[in-house]
Amino acid sequence: MIWQDLQRIRAESPLILNITNYVVMNTTANALLATGASPVMAHAIEEMVEMTAHAKVLVINIGTLSGPWIASMLEAGREARRRGIAIVLDPVGCGATRFRTHTAQTLIDEIHPTIIRGNASEIKALIRAGAGGRGVDSLHTPDEAGEDARALARAAHCVVTVSGAVDLIVDGEREARVANGDPLMSRVTGMGCTASALTGAFAAVNASAFDAATRAMTLMGVAGEIAAERAAGPGSFQMHFLDVLHGIGEADFAQRVKPQAH
Amino acid sequence: MIWQDLQRIRAESPLILNITNYVVMNTTANALLATGASPVMAHAIEEMVEMTAHAKVLVINIGTLSGPWIASMLEAGREARRRGIAIVLDPVGCGATRFRTHTAQTLIDEIHPTIIRGNASEIKALIRAGAGGRGVDSLHTPDEAGEDARALARAAHCVVTVSGAVDLIVDGEREARVANGDPLMSRVTGMGCTASALTGAFAAVNASAFDAATRAMTLMGVAGEIAAERAAGPGSFQMHFLDVLHGIGEADFAQRVKPQAH
Amino acid sequence: MIWQDLQRIRAESPLILNITNYVVMNTTANALLATGASPVMAHAIEEMVEMTAHAKVLVINIGTLSGPWIASMLEAGREARRRGIAIVLDPVGCGATRFRTHTAQTLIDEIHPTIIRGNASEIKALIRAGAGGRGVDSLHTPDEAGEDARALARAAHCVVTVSGAVDLIVDGEREARVANGDPLMSRVTGMGCTASALTGAFAAVNASAFDAATRAMTLMGVAGEIAAERAAGPGSFQMHFLDVLHGIGEADFAQRVKPQAH
Numbered sequence: 046m047i048w049q050d051l052q053r054i055r056a057e058s059p060l061i062l063n064i065t066n067y068v069v070m071n072t073t074a075n076a077l078l079a080t081g082a083s084p085v086m087a088h089a090i091e092e093m094v095e096m097t098a099h100a101k102v103l104v105i106n107i108g109t110l111s112g113p114w115i116a117s118m119l120e121a122g123r124e125a126r127r128r129g130i131a132i133v134l135d136p137v138g139c140g141a142t143r144f145r146t147h148t149a150q151t152l153i154d155e156i157h158p159t160i161i162r163g164n165a166s167e168i169k170a171l172i173r174a175g176a177g178g179r180g181v182d183s184l185h186t187p188d189e190a191g192e193d194a195r196a197l198a199r200a201a202h203c204v205v206t207v208s209g210a211v212d213l214i215v216d217g218e219r220e221a222r223v224a225n226g227d228p229l230m231s232r233v234t235g236m237g238c239t240a241s242a243l244t245g246a247f248a249a250v251n252a253s254a255f256d257a258a259t260r261a262m263t264l265m266g267v268a269g270e271i272a273a274e275r276a277a278g279p280g281s282f283q284m285h286f287l288d289v290l291h292g293i294g295e296a297d298f299a300q301r302v303k304p305q306a307h
Numbered sequence: 308m309i310w311q312d313l314q315r316i317r318a319e320s321p322l323i324l325n326i327t328n329y330v331v332m333n334t335t336a337n338a339l340l341a342t343g344a345s346p347v348m349a350h351a352i353e354e355m356v357e358m359t360a361h362a363k364v365l366v367i368n369i370g371t372l373s374g375p376w377i378a379s380m381l382e383a384g385r386e387a388r389r390r391g392i393a394i395v396l397d398p399v400g401c402g403a404t405r406f407r408t409h410t411a412q413t414l415i416d417e418i419h420p421t422i423i424r425g426n427a428s429e430i431k432a433l434i435r436a437g438a439g440g441r442g443v444d445s446l447h448t449p450d451e452a453g454e455d456a457r458a459l460a461r462a463a464h465c466v467v468t469v470s471g472a473v474d475l476i477v478d479g480e481r482e483a484r485v486a487n488g489d490p491l492m493s494r495v496t497g498m499g500c501t502a503s504a505l506t507g508a509f510a511a512v513n514a515s516a517f518d519a520a521t522r523a524m525t526l527m528g529v530a531g532e533i534a535a536e537r538a539a540g541p542g543s544f545q546m547h548f549l550d551v552l553h554g555i556g557e558a559d560f561a562q563r564v565k566p567q568a569h
Numbered sequence: 570m571i572w573q574d575l576q577r578i579r580a581e582s583p584l585i586l587n588i589t590n591y592v593v594m595n596t597t598a599n600a601l602l603a604t605g606a607s608p609v610m611a612h613a614i615e616e617m618v619e620m621t622a623h624a625k626v627l628v629i630n631i632g633t634l635s636g637p638w639i640a641s642m643l644e645a646g647r648e649a650r651r652r653g654i655a656i657v658l659d660p661v662g663c664g665a666t667r668f669r670t671h672t673a674q675t676l677i678d679e680i681h682p683t684i685i686r687g688n689a690s691e692i693k694a695l696i697r698a699g700a701g702g703r704g705v706d707s708l709h710t711p712d713e714a715g716e717d718a719r720a721l722a723r724a725a726h727c728v729v730t731v732s733g734a735v736d737l738i739v740d741g742e743r744e745a746r747v748a749n750g751d752p753l754m755s756r757v758t759g760m761g762c763t764a765s766a767l768t769g770a771f772a773a774v775n776a777s778a779f780d781a782a783t784r785a786m787t788l789m790g791v792a793g794e795i796a797a798e799r800a801a802g803p804g805s806f807q808m809h810f811l812d813v814l815h816g817i818g819e820a821d822f823a824q825r826v827k828p829q830a831h
Contacts, residue, residue, distance in 0.1 A: 068332045068348050070592045070633075074758035079803050084758065085662070086592050089635040092666035099665060109332075111351040111375075113635075138347070141361060142354035232553060234336035234346065278550030279341050288802030291756060330594045330610050371594075373613040373637075400609070403623060404616035494815060496598035496608065541603050542811030 047260040047302070048295045050251050055081030059249035062100035063242060064088050064118050066108025066137065069235030072283075073242040079290035080264070082246040090117045097124040101131075101249035104242055105158070107148055108137035115148055122156025131248040131257075134158035135241035140170025153201050159254045161197065162206040162241045165190035172197045187213040195220075204254040208240055212262040214255065221259045224303050225266025227273035229282050240265045267301045268293055309522040309564070310557045312513050317343030321511035324362035325504060326350050326380050328370025328399065331497035334545075335504040341552035342526070344508040352379045359386040363393075363511035366504055367420070369410055370399035377410055384418025393510040393519075396420035397503035402432025415463050421516045423459065424468035424503045427452035434459045449475040457482075466516040470502055474524040476517065483521045486565050487528025489535035491544050502527045529563045530555055571784040571826070572819045574775050579605030583773035586624035587766060588612050588642050590632025590661065593759035596807075597766040603814035604788070606770040614641045621648040625655075625773035628766055629682070631672055632661035639672055646680025655772040655781075658682035659765035664694025677725050683778045685721065686730035686765045689714035696721045711737040719744075728778040732764055736786040738779065745783045748827045749790025751797035753806050764789045791825045792817055 060083045065073060070086050077084040087096050090113070097103060103125040105118050125132050136149035149171055152158065161171070164183035172193045187194075187207035194205040198217040207213040212223040230236045243264055247257035271293070272285035322345045327335060332348050339346040349358050352375070359365060365387040367380050387394050398411035411433055414420065423433070426445035434455040449456075449469035456467040461479040469475045474485040492498045505526055509519035533555070534547035584607045589597060594610050601608040611620050614637070621627060627649040629642050649656050660673035673695055676682065685695070688707035696717045711718075711731035718729040723741040731737040736747040754760045767788055771781035795817070796809035 066348075067329050067591050068336055071333060071595060071758060074592055075803065075807075078756050078758055085665075086590075086633055087662070087666075088633060089668060091636070092634075092668040095666040095668075109348055109350060110354075112353070138349070141347075142349075142357040144351060144354040144357075232340050234333060234340055276550075278553040279337065280546035280549030280553075283337075283549075284546055284804035284808055287804030287807075288800075291802035291804075328610075329591050330598055333595060371610055371612060372616075374615070400611070403609075404611075404619040406613060406616040406619075494602050496595060496602055538812075540812030540815040541599065542808035542815075545599075545811075546808055 047263050047298055050247055050260055051081070051264065053250040054246050057250060058083045059101035059246065060085060060099055061102050061104060061242065061245045061249065062087065062096055062121065063104045063106070064114065064121060065104065065106035065238065068108060069238040072235040073239050075287055076239045076290060077242050077246060079287045080243060080246055082249065084242070088114055088117050090120055093117050093121040094124045097121045097130065098128065102133065102245040103130055104133045104135070104245040105152065106135040106137055106238055106241060107145060108238060110145060110148060118152060119155055122152065126156055131159040131254065132156060133160045133162065133241050133245045133248060135238060136161065136163050136167050136171060137238065139163060139167040146170050157201070158203055160204045160206065160244055160248060160258050161201065162208060162237070162244055162258070164237060165207050165209060168197060168205060168207050169193045172200070183209065187211060191215070204258045206244065206258045206262060208237055208262065212266070214259045214262065216255045219255060223259065223262040223266050225263060225301060226269045229273045229276060229279060230269045232279040233283055236265070263298070263302055267297055270301060271297065309525050309560055312509055312522055313343070313526065315512040316508050319512060320345045321363035321508065322347060322361055323364050323366060323504065323507045323511065324349065324358055324383065325366045325368070326376065326383060327366065327368035327500065330370060331500040334497040335501050337549055338501045338552060339504050339508060341549045342505060342508055344511065346504070350376055350379050352382055355379050355382040356386045359383045359392065360390065364395065364507040365392055366395045366397070366507040367414065368397040368399055368500055368503060369407060370397070370500060372407060372410060380414060381417055384414065388418055393421040393516065394418060395422045395424065395503050395507045395510060397500060398423065398425045398429050398433060399500065401425060401429040408432050419463070420465055422466045422468065422506055422510060422520050423463065424470060424506055424520070426499060427469050427471055430459060430467060430469050431455045434462070445471065449473060453477070466520045468506065468520045468524060470499055470524065474528070476521045476524065478517045481517060485521065485524040485528050487525060487563060488531045491535045491538060491541060492531045494541040495545055498527070525560070525564055526552070526555070529559055532563060533559065571787050571822055574771055574784055575605070575788065577774040578770050581774065582607045583625035583770065584609060584623055585626050585628060585766065585769045585773060586611065586620055586645065587628045587630070588638065588645055589628065589630035589762065592632060593762040596759040597763050599811055600763045600814060601766050601770060603811045604767060604770055606773065608766070612638055612641050614644055617641050617644040618648045621645045621654065622652065626657065626769040627654055628657045628659070628769040629676065630659040630661055630762055630765060631669055632659070632762060634669060634672060642676060643679055646676065650680055655683040655778065656680060657684045657686065657765050657769045657772060659762055660685065660687045660691050660695060661762065663687060663691040670694050681725070682727055684728045684730065684768055684772060684782050685725065686732060686768055686782065688761060689731050689733060692721060692729060692731050693717045696724070707733065711735060715739070728782045730768065730782045730786060732761055732786065736790070738783045738786065740779045743779060747783065747786040747790050749787060749825060750793045753797045753800060753803060754793045756803040757807055760789070787822070787826055788814070791821055794825060795821065
């Protein structure tokens, strides 16, 4: 159950190591803290092995990728594999440039992420060369990427989350959908990256990657709904979203989660 | 008219490629999203040509400049010129160090920005060696830089926006002033950078660089006034500012824009 | 008195040069602005000497450290020493990796910071190899690090601030404690980094490093208390915190500061 997992996150404050992009570092650190986890943001190759050793989960996000960071992502990823630490990969902008597509594919081949979370264009680009979007936007709905997501999950032996108005989570055999959320979330930068970071927090307390991925999207969606109801726009939405992550209770999930997403 | 341009931004969601500074990446991405545009932040030289090809406008900001980024700025800028994509240059801190002044001058010489937006000290430093400020503050008012702004606009064949309490926009022949805004805006980091980013959004839907520059400053000023009226300080100002960008309507401009700024 | 120092910061707007981490650049720039200071964030080795020459105080923070930044920190630090400019060092994550511990120790040896501010684990790690925490969290209370803080202050001839529920400030002879603050502050990223930045602002107007360090923690604690009373969670806390820094008055300190912290 999501509530039990969230209580564990709050009680255990698992350390989540993020090698992520400049745009969302502050946002995702605050979302992890508001949820109850303990974020570390680091990227120097000199400390990747030691930092990974402290972490419960590694989250890799290629949003503002550059050459030197790739080496650090690979180094941390390999150490995470050696230690059996779950890895979440967010292939931001995959498909928009060959550099991103190639880097994401290399990361998948080399470090075998436990969970990949992207929008439909990014997920399609990972499995079909040249199918990607123009940047961080998606040109497709999650269900349009369903076939590709299942193929990616089977090929990479991982869970794939395709986020959108209705999120799709697949692992090659099972699938779940999360229909919570609000359109205002697409008017705030870094909500996808935050979803990936929270996926890391749930993976730190739940050995089932499929359940962790599904529950992270459920928390995103439910917290997003509540925050949007209180917000006057994308500025106040961000504030309320962090407050809701911090204060959300069992009843909020009971009232809002649609059966299929559970 | 500004309202028609804003409606086009909201309808077309033009992709704005930003090579910008670490301090404001989140802020300006959120301001572009709240306005209706679609921001991408990227800087790796390996993907500059492809990313630029997706963009309607390129915004270059030297706020946290370093060597490797200059090469990416030049690469993206040259591709933007090849494709006829408008370029906005924000010469942050120009005049404070020779490194910044020299880089800004090189960018102007090499990639011919369509619009340059800075404060009075930055604009003066671009045209007179050694006339700059001590960092991101301006020691001068826009009108004190009027002569230099006109000289720069003529020399660089571009539009120059000098922002301050009353913004000045010149193109060598015409000039406009925008008297909207609020002093609280100077107590929030990145408002100048946001102005440059929004200048990019308007340049994406309006072929007149002069009008785009003027309307972006008008939106900044009007939204800033409304947000300041609702704010208790610089923290709540930031929240309201994004909410206002998202929700601002035709009547807000009609009520607040001074004739000269239109 | 803290109120006189704060009035000087607001009146003189001292320029604080920050070589700091990506996560908090926006946050600390806004906190400095809200307090009345003038922040500059820069890190290119090409401009460190010139930028330092403009600054009243240099703040160095190793939160997202990487190789190229260390050279810039050393360059700026040496210029600051040459000019007699106070240096604040925030050894973020010291003890979590040898890279951070070694870098912080090198900075102390080479540039002799005026004030070092960290949590208990970070301060312990600076004086005892291997005593550090797992990242940015502290495993100890400030008083548990009291002995080490005093040893560090004496060895490095500087003031040491150990922040926590009750902050401890020592200079080898004197000590002060600041008991203001709120637990919500630990659920927001960058509050420690903000404390270091504000320490820089007070050091710009007060020649006593011990008083500057103590008053910065007092402002953090009092503003944090007021903001927490108004907040519904960590999102609204951040907003109120900036508003409070901007608007805080003499009476707020008179009502809330405990005698020992003064």
